[in-house]
Structure formats: C-alpha cells, structure tokens
Amino acid sequence: MFIQTEETPNPATxxxxxxxxxxxxxxxxxxxxxxxxxAPLAQKIFSIQDVRNVFFGSDFISVTKNETSSWAVLKPSILGSIMEYFMVHDHVSVREEEGFSSHEELSEIEQEIKELLETRVRPAVAMDGGDIVFQRFENGIVYLQMQGACSGCPSSSATLKSGIENMLKHYIPEIEEVRAI
Structure with a gap:
C-alpha cells in the first residue's frame, strides 16, 4: 500500500x-x-507521542502535531499505523456518541447556509485537509466549527472572514457575521 502525504496551509498539520x-x-x-x-484508527494514531489532533475526511486523514515535534520523526509511525489499519479494514468506522442526534429541525435560512457550505466551501477546505461544520445561526450570526487542518491554521480566520462570510452574505442577506467556535 502506498500512502501519499501533502502539506497543508497549517504547518502543524x-x-x-x-x-x-x-x-x-x-x-x-x-x-x-x-x-x-x-474510532480505533484515531486512537492508534493518538498513541503516537506528540499527535494533537486527528481528522478523517472522505479520502484523507489529517494529523496535527505539537509545534515542538518534527514530521521527520512522526511521519513513519503515522504511515505505519494507517497502513496496518487499512490492511484489515476497507474504511474507517466511527461509533456514534451516546445521546447524539442528527435529526434536528432547521429553518429555511439554516438549510440554505448548510447547502452553500456543502457545495461551495467544504470541497475547497477538504483540499487543504480540513472541514467546516455549521453549528447554528442566531441573531444574524453564523457559527461554524473549523476542523482538521483548518483548526488552528494561521490563514483560517482570513478564509472565514474574507471568503466564507462574504459569500454567505451575498446569497443570504439576513447574515450579518460569521464566527468560528
């Protein structure tokens, strides 16, 4: 099995x-x-010293390290963990959290926000090894959670304000601001 690696805009990921x-x-x-x-694979990767975050996308895994550690030291162990996992499993399985429910009612504006994020934003941030998840819309403010490489990335706040906020305001005039949580 050959696993490619790519740098992300976040040097720690x-x-x-x-x-x-x-x-x-x-x-x-x-x-x-x-x-x-x-998730067994996430747990295996976290068992490697200095791993700070693990994120699974559709066809990639983003790993964030502590700032003081080196990719030259961490990368072989992470590659080995991923390779061992996929020699036995077809894909990553994640058990649902207790009490988790994804069947919440969304307003028309919230549905529009989620649709725009899904079609226009998520594919772009996935290319950089991250994701953006809609949390809520209240009092004209959209609350989003940055995940994977986007979480803690130096350029994520600029992307959020200059790109995502402007795009959402353009399509949905009720939006006044976008905030990361």
Missing part, C-alpha cells in the same frame, strides 16, 4: 492520502485522545 475511501459518509474530528475512543 499533514494530510495523508491512502488512495482509498477513508469515511464512507461525513467527516470525523478527534481533538483529544479521549474523543478518539470512538
């Missing part, structure tokens, strides 16, 4: 491309070792 489907649907972000209990 590296994108791993195993050449196969990683997540059958959706994405999964693991900002802590504790959260990785829901």
């Amino acid at each position: 590296l994108k791993f491309l195993p050449g196969k489907v990683v997540m059958v649907s959706g994405t999964a972000d693991f900002p802590t070792f504790e959260s990785s209990r829901r």
Whole structure:
C-alpha cells in the first residue's frame, strides 16, 4: 500500500492520502485522545507521542502535531499505523456518541447556509485537509466549527472572514457575521 502525504496551509498539520475511501459518509474530528475512543484508527494514531489532533475526511486523514515535534520523526509511525489499519479494514468506522442526534429541525435560512457550505466551501477546505461544520445561526450570526487542518491554521480566520462570510452574505442577506467556535 502506498500512502501519499501533502502539506497543508497549517504547518502543524499533514494530510495523508491512502488512495482509498477513508469515511464512507461525513467527516470525523478527534481533538483529544479521549474523543478518539470512538474510532480505533484515531486512537492508534493518538498513541503516537506528540499527535494533537486527528481528522478523517472522505479520502484523507489529517494529523496535527505539537509545534515542538518534527514530521521527520512522526511521519513513519503515522504511515505505519494507517497502513496496518487499512490492511484489515476497507474504511474507517466511527461509533456514534451516546445521546447524539442528527435529526434536528432547521429553518429555511439554516438549510440554505448548510447547502452553500456543502457545495461551495467544504470541497475547497477538504483540499487543504480540513472541514467546516455549521453549528447554528442566531441573531444574524453564523457559527461554524473549523476542523482538521483548518483548526488552528494561521490563514483560517482570513478564509472565514474574507471568503466564507462574504459569500454567505451575498446569497443570504439576513447574515450579518460569521464566527468560528
């Protein structure tokens, strides 16, 4: 198995491309070792010292390291973990969190926001090894969560304000501001 790697705009995050489907649907972000209990591959990667975040996209895995560690040291261990996992599994499985419900009612504006994010924003941020998730819309403000390489990236706030906020305001006049949470 050959796994490619790509740099991302976030120097602390590296994108791993195993050449196969990683997540059958959706994405999964693991900002802590504790959260990785829901996914065996994330837990295995987190067991490598200095790994700070693991993110699964449709066909990639983004790993964020501590600032003091070196990719030259971490990369071989991460590649080995990914390779071992995919020798046995077809894709990444993630257990649902208890009490999690994705069947919430969305207003018409919220549905429009989610549609714009899904069709125009998420493909672009996925290319950089990240994701952006709609959290809520209230009092004219859209709250978004940056994940993967986008979380903590130096250029993510500029992308959020200059790109995403302007685009959403253009299509949905009720939007006054976009904030990261």
